[in-house]
């Protein structure tokens with residue numbers, strides 16, 4: 257008869273086997289590529305000793321194409337719960353050593369169970385992705401499993417934060433779940449994302465491209481905007497994920513975690529002179545952000561994408577804030593299609609997860625051009641107005657310099673229900689810049705007279721009226737004009753005032769943001 261010790265020994269043997277994944281040779285091959293195994297990744301990400309696995313014994317149920325010879329307990333994914341900085345998280349990590357981490361019927365079953373539990377418990381979901389895509393041998397079973405994952409990603413959207421960390425070749429269906437999640441982190445040189453690889457592209461379009469150019473970290477962080485962050489290696493990706501999580505609430509019923517307030521930070525007096533008097537001279541909005549928020553607290557999102565806009569998380573006296581801004585150093589802070597998408601998506605994330613928004617405005621307006629018009633700047637720009645208008649979290653704007661025309665309206669103006677709008681003395685709020693305005697208002701006369709002195713006089717007259725914020729402040733469309741060095745203190749007290757803000761939105765199934 258079996259005794260207890262035998263049963264325990266048997267359990268330990270099973271556990272030993274689980275750690276072997278697809279076998280020693282494939283683990284060596286994974287390491288040789290500079291990649292960690294799924295278990296090593298989980299250990300890197302989680303607080304030590306906190307991870308508890310679910311369903312480690314599940315194996316696939318298929319036999320076609322030799323699958324019956326390739327059964328590994330747990331199949332191609334490891335799922336479970338653990339903690340990061342003492343906070344609960346749900347994690348699924350694809351095991352590339354088992355059939356290339358291919359998405360199988362049971363991989364889908366395991367991840368679905370995890371996500372259902374995470375959603376019910378209000379716990380963030382992190383996916384560590386390293387997969388060749390749908391498991392070809394399983395046909396529709398694999399596709400059905402993917403579909404179930406995509407459905408869950410959609411159901412979880414706006415309820416719990418979802419983070420995708422890309423750690424290998426992610427092809428086909430492997431990119432759509434990340435594409436549905438809130439944040440995508442890629443590892444430089446190790447991760448690739450594409451719907452179809454170079455071979456298929458060559459067959460269909462004749463284009464020749466290598467995987468790095470097609471779907472590497474640079475392509476997705478700079479051009480497509482699919483990746484929000486890039487890490488230099490796997491360890492850096494883990495640390496970045498942990499840091500990102502420190503700014504996020506666990507679910508949409510919570511506030512983001514606060515750190516200790518910094519009471520005695522001296523006002524940054526150099527802010528008072530940071531905006532050049534000459535409107536054609538640029539300055540660095542990052543320097544403004546660094547001086548207003550808690551020291552070194554800014555975590556930029558989409559740092560390499562649409563660099564004319566800046567979005568990211570910062571802390572203000574310990575409280576997490578979503579920061580949206582223009583960057584005058586890049587394209588003078590103009591709003592184009594990519595900047596619109598970048599800002600709108602970030603605003604909506606913050607609103608969904610109770611993170612107040614602070615916006616720094618310095619933009620000459622939307623980028624003119626045939627390319628922008630034909631690619632839908634109207635449709636994309638409308639997303640910013642929509643996102644700010646529907647956001648019910650506390651919203652504060654600071655106009656540092658230009659707020660011309662459309663940029664004035666869409667960048668968190670009072671009219672789309674921003675709670676407080678402050679202007680610096682350098683703020684210029686006008687329908688357009690002085691040169692353009694004078695050409696339109698006095699173009700015919702000036703063409704006839706060709707009088708440069710008169711043109712200059714008219715431009716100065718226009719500037720005098722609109723290049724200072726007092727005209728707008730007198731209308732009540734700006735709440736106050738403040739010295740730049742007062743900004744931090746004013747934002748802290750304005751946010752404190754808004755802490756219990758409650759807004760009722762109209763009853764509807766959902767709005768229809770222009771996508």
Ligand code: HXC
Nearest residue numbers: 355356358388389390391392393425427428429430432453
């Ligand atoms: C099952 C697969 C597989 C697949 C590769 N393998 N692709 N098994 N289904 N789709 C196996 C390999 O035979 C190998 O098995 C192991 O996984 C690792 O693959 P390698 O090719 O050795 O790895 P690597 O050299 O790193 O190349 C990775 C790769 C390449 C570039 C991703 O494997 C590749 O191009 N695979 C096909 C990608 C693809 O087209 N997937 C289907 C997408 S369609 P062994 O036994 O040697 O370890 C899709 C549909 C859903 O996903 C769409 C929803 C929107």
